[in-house]
Amino acid sequence: xxxxxxxxxxxxxxxxxxxxxxxxxxxxxxxxxxxxxxxxxxxxxxxxxxxxxxxxxxxxxxxxxxxxxxxxxxxxxxxxxxxxxxxxxxxxxxxxxxxxxxxxxxxxxxxxxxxxxxxxxxxxxxxxxxxxxxxxxxxxxxxxxxxxxxxxxxxxxxxxxxxxxxxxxxxxxxxxxxxxxxxxxxxxxxxxxxxxxxxxxxxxxxxxxxxxxxxxxxxxxxxxxxxxxxxxxxxxxxxxxxxxxxxxxxxxxxxxxxxxxxxxxxxxxxxxxxxxxxxxxxxxxxxxxxxxxxxxxxxxxxxxxxxxxxxxxxxxxxxxxxxxxxxxxxxxxxxxxxxxxxxxxxxxxxxxxxxxxxxxxxxxxxxxxxxxxxxxxxxxxxxxxxxxxxxxxxxxxxxxxxxxxxxxxxxxxxxxxxxxxxxxxxxxxxxxxxxxxxxxxxxxxxxxxxxxxxxxxxxxxxxxxxxxxxxxxxxxxxxxxxxxxxxxxxxxxxxxxxxxxxxxxxxxxxxxxxxxxxxxxxxxxxxxxxxxxxxxxxxxxxxxxxxxxxxxxxxxxxxxxxxxxxxxxxxxxxxxxxxxxxxxxxxxxxxxxxxxxxxxxxxxxxxxxxxxxxxxxxxxxxxxxxxxxxxxxxxxxxxxxxxxxxxxxxxxxxxxxxxxxxxxxxxxxxxxxxxxxxxxxxxxxxxxxxxxxxxxxxxxxxxxxxxxxxxxxxxxxxxxxxxxxxxxxxxxxxxxxxxxxxxxxxxxxxxxxxx
Numbered sequence: 001x002x003x004x005x006x007x008x009x010x011x012x013x014x015x016x017x018x019x020x021x022x023x024x025x026x027x028x029x030x031x032x033x034x035x036x037x038x039x040x041x042x043x044x045x046x047x048x049x050x051x052x053x054x055x056x057x058x059x060x061x062x063x064x065x066x067x068x069x070x071x072x073x074x075x076x077x078x079x080x081x082x083x084x085x086x087x088x089x090x091x092x093x094x095x096x097x098x099x100x101x102x103x104x105x106x107x108x109x110x111x112x113x114x115x116x117x118x119x120x121x122x123x124x125x126x127x128x129x130x131x132x133x134x135x136x137x138x139x140x141x142x143x144x145x146x147x148x149x150x151x152x153x154x155x156x157x158x159x160x161x162x163x164x165x166x167x168x169x170x171x172x173x174x175x176x177x178x179x180x181x182x183x184x185x186x187x188x189x190x191x192x193x194x195x196x197x198x199x200x201x202x203x204x205x206x207x208x209x210x211x212x213x214x215x216x217x218x219x220x221x222x223x224x225x226x227x228x229x230x231x232x233x234x235x236x237x238x239x240x241x242x243x244x245x246x247x248x249x250x251x252x253x254x255x256x257x258x259x260x261x262x263x264x265x266x267x268x269x270x271x272x273x274x275x276x277x278x279x280x281x282x283x284x285x286x287x288x289x290x291x292x293x294x295x296x297x298x299x300x301x302x303x304x305x306x307x308x309x310x311x312x313x314x315x316x317x318x319x320x321x322x323x324x325x326x327x328x329x330x331x332x333x334x335x336x337x338x339x340x341x342x343x344x345x346x347x348x349x350x351x352x353x354x355x356x357x358x359x360x361x362x363x364x365x366x367x368x369x370x371x372x373x374x375x376x377x378x379x380x381x382x383x384x385x386x387x388x389x390x391x392x393x394x395x396x397x398x399x400x401x402x403x404x405x406x407x408x409x410x411x412x413x414x415x416x417x418x419x420x421x422x423x424x425x426x427x428x429x430x431x432x433x434x435x436x437x438x439x440x441x442x443x444x445x446x447x448x449x450x451x452x453x454x455x456x457x458x459x460x461x462x463x464x465x466x467x468x469x470x471x472x473x474x475x476x477x478x479x480x481x482x483x484x485x486x487x488x489x490x491x492x493x494x495x496x497x498x499x500x501x502x503x504x505x506x507x508x509x510x511x512x513x514x515x516x517x518x519x520x521x522x523x524x525x526x527x528x529x530x531x532x533x534x535x536x537x538x539x540x541x542x543x544x545x546x547x548x549x550x551x552x553x554x555x556x557x558x559x560x561x562x563x564x565x566x567x568x569x570x571x572x573x574x575x576x577x578x579x580x581x582x583x584x585x586x587x588x589x590x591x592x593x594x595x596x597x598x599x600x601x602x603x604x605x606x607x608x609x610x611x612x613x614x615x616x617x618x619x620x621x622x623x624x625x626x627x628x629x630x631x632x633x634x635x636x637x638x639x640x641x642x643x644x645x646x647x648x649x650x651x652x653x654x655x656x657x658x659x660x661x662x663x664x665x666x667x668x669x670x671x672x673x674x675x676x677x678x679x680x681x682x683x684x685x686x687x688x689x690x691x692x693x694x695x696x697x698x699x700x701x702x703x704x705x706x707x708x709x710x711x712x713x714x715x716x717x718x719x720x721x722x723x724x725x726x727x728x729x730x731x732x733x734x735x736x737x738x739x740x741x742x743x744x745x746x747x748x749x750x751x752x753x754x755x
Contacts, residue, residue, distance in 0.1 A: 007022050008061065008062050008066050009062075011023070011037050011066060011178070011181075012037060012039075012062055012064035012065070012066055012178065013178070014165065014167070014177050014178040014181070014207075014209075015164075015165065015209070016165065016181060017163075017164050017165040017181070017184060017209075018183075018184065019096060019181040019182075019183070020096055020183045022035060023035050023036060023037065023094075023096040024036075024094060024096030024097045025046075025076045025077070025079065025094075025096075025097055026076070027075075027076065028070055030070065030072045030073065031070060031071050031072040031073050031074040032070070032071050032074045032075065032076055032077075033068060033069070033070045033071075034046045034056065034058060034068070034069050034070075034071070034079065035058075035066070035067070035068045036058065036066075036067050036068075036081060036094060036096070037064075037065060037066050037067075037178060037179065038065050038067060038081070038083055038179075039064060039065035039174075039176065039178065039179065040065065040083075040085050040174070041060075041065060041067065041083035041084065041085060042083075042084045042085060042086075043057070043083065043084040044057075044058040044060075044067040044081060044082070044083045044084075045057050045058065045081070045082040045083075046058060046069060046071075046079045046080075046081060046082075047079060047080045047081070047082050047091065048077060048078075048079060049077075049078040049079055049080050049093075050077070050078060054082070055071060055077070055079060056069045056070070056071050057069060078097070078130075079094065079097065080092060080093050080094065081093070081094050092196060092197060093151050093153070093196035093197075094196075095153075095180060095193055095194055095195050095196065098129060098130075098151075098194045100183070100185070100192070101155050101157060101183075101192040101193075101194055102121060102157065102185055102188070102190060102192055106121045106188075107185055107187050107188040107190070108187070108188070110122075110159065110188040110189075110190060110403070110406075111187060111188040111189070111403075112402065113401075113402025113403045113404075113405060113406040114402075114406060115406060115410065116409075116410065116413060116467070116471070117410065117413070118223065118406060118407065118410035119223055119225070119328055119410060119414045119418075121157060122157045122158060122159065122190070122222075122223045123156075123157065123221060123223030123224060123225060123328065124154050124155065124156055124199075124204070124221065124224070124225070124235075124237045124238070125154065125155045125240075126152070126153070126154050126199075126200055126237070126239065126240060127152075127153065127154070127155050127194070128150040128151065128152045128153075129150060129151050129153065129194060130150050130151055151196050152196065152197070152198070153194055153195050153196035153197055153199070154194070154195055154197075154199045154200070154237055155192065155193070155194050156168050156182065156192065156193045156194075156195065156204075156221075157190055157191070157192040157193075158182075158190065158191050158206055158221060158222065158223075159188075159189055159190050159191075159222070159378075159403060159407075160189065160190075160191055160206070160208055160373060160374035160378070161188075161189025161190075161374065161378075162189075162210070162211045162374045162375060162376045162378065163191070163208045163209060163210060163211070163374040163375060164209040164210065164211060164213065165177075165181055165208070165209040166181070166182045166184075166191040166206055166207070166208050166209075166374075167179070167180050167181045167182060167206065167207045167208075168180040168182065168193055168195065168204055168206065168207075169204065169205055169206070169207045169218065170199075170202055170203055170204035170205070170234070171202065171203060172195075172197070172199060172202055172204075175205075175218075177207035177215075180193060180195060181193075189403075199237045200237050200238070200239045201236065201237060201239070202236070202237050203228055203232075203234035203235070203236055204221070204234060204235055204236075204237060205218040205219060205220055205221070205233075205234050205235060205368070206218065206219045206220075206221065207219075208373075208374055208375065209375070210372075210374060210375015210376070211374075211375050211376065212375060214375065216372070216374075216375055217367040217368060218368060219368055219369075219373060220233055220234065220235045220325060220326070220368050220369065221235040222327070222328075222370060222373070222379075222407065223327075223328050224236065224238075224313075224326055224328060224329050225238040225328055225329055225337060226238040226329050226330075226332065226336065226337055227313045227325075227326050227329050227331075227332055228332065229332045229333065230314075230315050230316075230317075230332075230333070231315070233315060233325075233366070233368045235326075235329075236332075238336075238337060241337065241338055241341065241418070242338065243338045243341040243342065243345070245341070245345055245420065246345055246349060247344075247345050247348035247349060247420060250348035250349070250351075251348075251420065251474060252474075253474075254348075254353060254422050254474045254475070255473060255474030255475075257304065257353060258304075258305070258353060258422065258423065258476050258500075260540055260640060260641050261637070261638050261639070261640070262637060263304065263630050263631045263636070263637040264304050264305065264542075264585040264586070264637070265302070265303045265304050265305065265585065265586045265587070265588075265627055265630065266303065266304075266305045266306070266307040266355065266542070266585070266586065266587040266588070267298050267301065267303040267305070267306050267307070267588060267590065267593075268307045268309070268544075268546055268547060268587055268588065268589045268590060269294065269306055269307065269308055269309065269590050270308075270309045270320060270321075270547065270590070270600075270602055271284070271285070271287075271290060271294075271308060271309070271311065271333075271334055272284045272317070272333060272334070272602060273600070273601065273602050273603070273604060273605060273606065274290070274294060274590050274605070274606060275293060275294075275605050275606065275608065276604065276605040277289075281604065281605055282604075284333060284334060285334070286334045286335040286339060287330075287334045287335040287336075287339035287340045287342060287343040288335065288339055288342055288343065290334065290343055291342060291343045291346035291347070294306070295343075295346050295347050295350050295352060296350070298352055299350050299351070299352060300624070301593060301620070301623055301624050301627060302623075302624050302626075302627030302628055302630075302631065303352070303588075303627060304351075304352065304353060304631075305352065305353040305354070305355055305422070305423075306347060306352055306353070306354050306355070307355045307356070307357070307425060307587065308354065308355070308356045308357060309321050309322075309357050309547065310322055310324055310356065310357045310358065310359055310427070311330050311331050311334070311340070311356060312324040312326055312327055312328075312329065312330070312331065312358070312359070313325055313326025313329040313330070313331045313332065314326070314331065314364075315364065315366055315368075315369075316364070317602060317603065318602065318603075319364070320547070320602055321357065321359075322357070322359055322427060322428075323359075323362070323363065323364040323392070323394060324359055324363060324364075325363065325364060325366060325368070325369040325370070327407070327408070327411040328411055328414055330419070337418075337419075340419060341418075341419055341420070344419055344420050344421060345420070348420065353422040353423070354420075354421050354422055355421065355422055355423040355424070355425055355476075355478065356415065356421050356423075356424060356425070357424075357425045357427055358411075358412065358415070358424040358425065358426055358427065359426075359427045359428070360397060360408045360411075360412075360426065360427075360432070360460075360464070361396070361397070361427060361428045361429070361431050361432045362389050362392060362394040362395060362396050362397065362428070362431070363379070363380075363394060363395050363397070364393075364394055364395075365393065365394060365395060370395070371395045377398070378404075379395070379397060379398065379404050379407075380395035380396055380397060380398055381396055381398045383445065385439075385443055385444050385445045386398075386435070386444070386445055389431065389438070390438060390439065390443065391438040399432070399454075399456045399457050399459075399460040400456035405460045405463065408460070408464070409460075409463060409464050409467050412424055412464055412467070412468060413467060413468070413471055413472075416468065416471070416472045416475050417471070417472070421475070422474075422475055422476070423475050423476040423477060423478060423500070424468070424475075424477050424478070425477075425478040425479075425480060425503075426461070426464075426477060426478065426479055426480065426499070427480050428480060429461070429479045429480055429481040429488070430480075430481050430482050430483050430485075432454060432457040432460075432461070433453065433454050433457050433458055433461070433481075433485060434452055434453065434454060434483070435447065435452045435453065435454050436452045458497065461479075461497045461498070461499075462492045462496075462497055462498050464477070464498075465477050465492060465497065465498030465499055465500075466492055466498060469498070469500075476500030476501060477498075477499045477500050477501075478499060478500060478501045478502070478503065478542060479497065479499040479501070479502045479503065480503045480505075481502055481503065481505075482503075482505040482506075484535075485497075486538075487539075488502045488539055489501055489502045489539045489540040489541075490539075499540075500540065501539075501540045501541065501542050501585065502539045502540065502541055502542070503541070503542050503544045503546075503587075504532065504536075504539075504541040504542065504543050504544070504584055505544070506531070506532055506535070507532040507536075507541070507543055507582065507584070508543065508544055508545065508546075508549065510528040510529070510531055510532055511528070511529070511532070511575070511578065511579075512545075512549060512560060513525075513528055514528035514529055514678075515560065515561060515571055515574075515575050516560045516561070516562065517562070518562050518563075518680075519562070519563070519567070519571070519657070519678065519679050519680035519681075519738070519739055520679065520680060522657050522678040522679065523653075523654035523655060523656070523657035523678070523679065524654060526651065526652065526654050526657075526659070529651070529659060529678070530648075530651050530659075532582070533582075533583075533646065533648070536582070536583045536584065536646070537583065537641055537642060537643055537646075540640070540641050541583070541584035541585070541640070542584055542585045542586070542587055543579050543582060543584040543585065543586055543587065544587040545557060545575075545579065545587065545588050545589060545592060546587060546589050547589045547600060549589070550589060550591070550592070550596075550599055550600045551599055551600055552599075553599070554599070555599060556591070556592070556595070556596050556597060556598060556599055556600070557572060557575070557592045557595070558572050558595035558596070558597060559597060559598070559599070561575075563680070565615070567680065567738075567739065569595065569615055569619065569708050570702070570703070570709065570737075570738060570739040570740065571739050572595055572619070573619070573622055573702040573703075573707055573708070573709070573739075573740075573741075574676065574678070574702055574739045574740060574741050576588075576622070576623065576626055577626065577674075577676075577700065577702050577741035577743070578676060578741060580626050580629070580630055580636060580700075580743075581636065581661065581663060581674040581676075581741070581743070583639075583640045583641075583645060583646050583663075584640055585637075585640065586630070588623070590606060591606045591607070593619065593620050593623040594610060594611055594616040594617070594619055594620050595610075595615070595616050595619050596610060597610060614708075615708045618706065618707050618708035619707070619708060621706060621707060622702075622706075622707040622708070625700075625707075626700075629699060629700055629743070633672060633699070633745070634665040634667075634668055634670060635663040635664050635665040635668075635670050635671050635672045635745075636663050636672065638665040638666075638667060638668070639663075639664060639665060639666055639667075642666075644664060644666045645663060645664050645665070645666070646661060646662070646663060646664070647661060647662045647664070648660070648661050649661055649662060649673070649688055649689055649690075649726050649728070650688065650689075650726050656677075656679060656683055656686070657677065657678040657679035658675065658676065658677050658678070658679070658683065658686060658736065659675075659676050659678070660673065660674065660675045660676070660688045660726075661673075661674050662674075662691060670745070671691060671745070671746075672699070672743055672744065672745045673688075673690055673691075673696065673743070673744045673745070674741060674742070674743050674744075675688060675734060675736060675741065675742045675743075675744070676740075676741045677736040677737065677738065677739065677740050677741075678739065679738065679739070680738045680739060681738055682712065682735070682736060682737055682738050683734075683735070683736040684735055685733045685734075685735070686733065686734050686735070686736050687723075687725060687731050687732070687733050687734075688725065688726060688731060688732060688734070689724065689725035689726030689727060689728030689729075689730070689731045690720055690728055690730055690731060690732055691728055691729075692720070692729075692730065692746060693720045693722065693729070693730045694719075694720055694746050695717055695718070695719055695720070695746065696717070696718050696719075696720065696732055696744040696745065696746055697716065697717055697744060697745055697746070698713060698714055698716045698717065698718075698742060698743070698744055699743050699744065699745055700741065700742065700743035701713040701714075701737075701740065701742050701743075702737075702739075702740045702741050702742075703737035703738075703740045709737065709740070710737065712735060712737040712740075713735060713737065713742065714734055714735055714742070718732045718733065718734060718744070719732070720732050721733070732744075
């Protein structure tokens with residue numbers, strides 16, 4: 001075969017990786033030649049786009065549908081293709097007449113792994129090319145000339161540096177990878193193509209041939225902005241956002257609302273199971289319905305922020321979103337990207353922040369995902385000792401590769417910028433920063449110094465946090481990190497990882513272990529109460545009672561509490577009050593506020609019918625009041641990150657199982673005294689030392705009848721006696737109900753604040 005015949009054969013077999021050098025319009029010895037591969041076409045013509053007249057009829061020179069035609073003594077001109085298919089005439093612009101899409105600067109930044117707004121150049125983008133002249137397409141050699149109307153279509157761009165050929169496939173080309181092969185940009189490893197026509201809302205994937213010549217499973221777009229509803233897995237060409245934001249005031253103030261010296265409370269939510277609808281209760285609420293129902297509910301309970309379990313697109317409901325395949329796409333389970341924007345905007349208008357869980361540590365092995373993307377281990381480590389999570393059966397990102405780190409950093413900035421979310425809770429940080437995480441000897445590789453620290457992951461997290469706080473200083477990042485890695489929430493310039501906050505997993509584990517014990521036995525385990533105060537100020541902590549604690553046979557929070565119902569509810573009220581008093585911001589998983597009896601199940605709604613129980617309605621009143629007391633009592637939040645904000649009065653009365661502490665606001669000079677009875681026995685005339693003389697007003701008694709208790713207490717007021725105790729100049733005597741916490745202050749009540 002001649003060289004031309006060989007090229008034609010490669011095109012019709014879908015094996016040509018350089019289609020632009022052959023398809024489209026090109027100069028020939030005698031003029032110009034137009035070539036096109038249209039497998040369904042019966043006849044094909046090149047039409048002059050300036051006059052609308054047929055310039056030449058193309059001849060089918062290969063039975064698979066390859067057409068070619070020459071025009072003597074002519075220069076390249078703007079043209080369209082007109083084809084006859086089953087008696088129907090269709091006219092369209094040829095993708096292979098258009099020039100390069102990526103500009104030189106974008107290509108250089110992608111190659112360097114430094115493109116802060118990667119989503120603006122990769123993925124799909126509806127565009128109009130060449131409205132006035134070829135100058136509108138930088139670098140284009142065959143764009144429409146002056147006077148020709150612009151061409152509307154969609155640009156596609158995907159990073160796959162090791163592929164031999166990449167094509168866009170979808171219903172618009174019968175999922176035939178031979179029809180729309182892409183141009184390769186060798187300088188950055190990106191494949192690109194402009195396809196004219198109205199493709200918005202259309203499903204698409206990428207068909208790739210790997211370096212070995214093997215055809216790979218169809219891949220979704222790593223930078224897809226929308227995806228099909230599972231179980232379908234294709235990407236969707238998303239329209240440009242038309243949402244008009246109304247949260248300008250919130251964005252100016254949000255940094256103050258999540259600052260370390262402010263009251264911050266998170267209501268953690270899985271959107272698909274918070275509440276459902278339909279006759280069988282099997283239909284999820286969409287983003288706008290959730291805005292109507294969830295946001296007022298959270299506002300009424302007094303939480304300052306909603307934390308969403310991952311809403312990045314994911315194929316498997318049972319992963320709860322923690323195995324994402326679409327790091328730039330809000331899951332289609334609940335609506336469109338603009339629907340999610342509306343949800344966030346509504347929250348901000350209500351004075352509620354929105355934080356989302358975000359997963360840069362691993363991704364699933366689904367064939368359509370990132371794994372083995374271009375026939376090589378592109379996003380993941382090739383060595384399974386670095387690149388595979390045995391616990392979760394997932395791939396691990398190769399964070400030492402600049403382009404991969406850039407992909408993830410861009411994803412973080414995308415959610416903060418395009419959707420106005422107020423923070424990212426980074427999942428499973430421990431699994432990222434330790435090379436031997438959940439690995440046996442021989443299953444991991446030490447770093448160059450022989451240690452188990454993943455230095456590449458640590459460097460990535462520092463870069464991530466530097467980028468986030470530089471671009472969005474009012475937002476925050478939160479680490480789910482369960483070890484003693486130092487300075488997780490310290491600035492990077494001091495050697496820290498740079499997070500805004502860290503979950504206090506140690507407090508959570510110790511506290512839940514203590515509260516699960518028989519009340520008569522808790523005094524012997526006071527270390528589970530006090531140990532967290534040994535490190536409470538080493539990080540900027542959030543105290544989580546999260547989704548992970550109410551699944552997998554761990555029982556619900558109320559289900560962990562021992563004894564009869566009266567004892568269980570008293571213990572749960574005490575747990576929530578101790579979280580209120582302990583230094584750190586607060587997080588509570590949905591359903592815990594009304595003591596849902598059963599474990600959380602992502603496949604169904606919370607058990608809202610349980611609110612028919614008066615004790616559970618009383619508990620929601622209690623949670624509402626706790627949040628109000630927290631907001632209006634600066635000693636409980638103003639000094640969460642400093643020893644000056646906390647002092648034990650006595651934490652060693654193991655016989656009575658009673659502990660007392662003081663929370664202070666050094667700036668305002670105010671304080672509160674918390675007295676906790678962990679036992680199942682009431683204590684009468686229990687004496688404790690207090691800082692100053694005077695009257696102490698009871699601002700919280702967890703045994704109040706309004707909260708489901710018996711109204712046992714101190715009639716709201718006690719007087720300090722001039723009797724030194726516990727190193728304090730004066731003391732008070734209290735009645736302590738079983739499993740209760742009493743909070744006292746000498747200051748007048750502060751008026752209720754509004755957002």
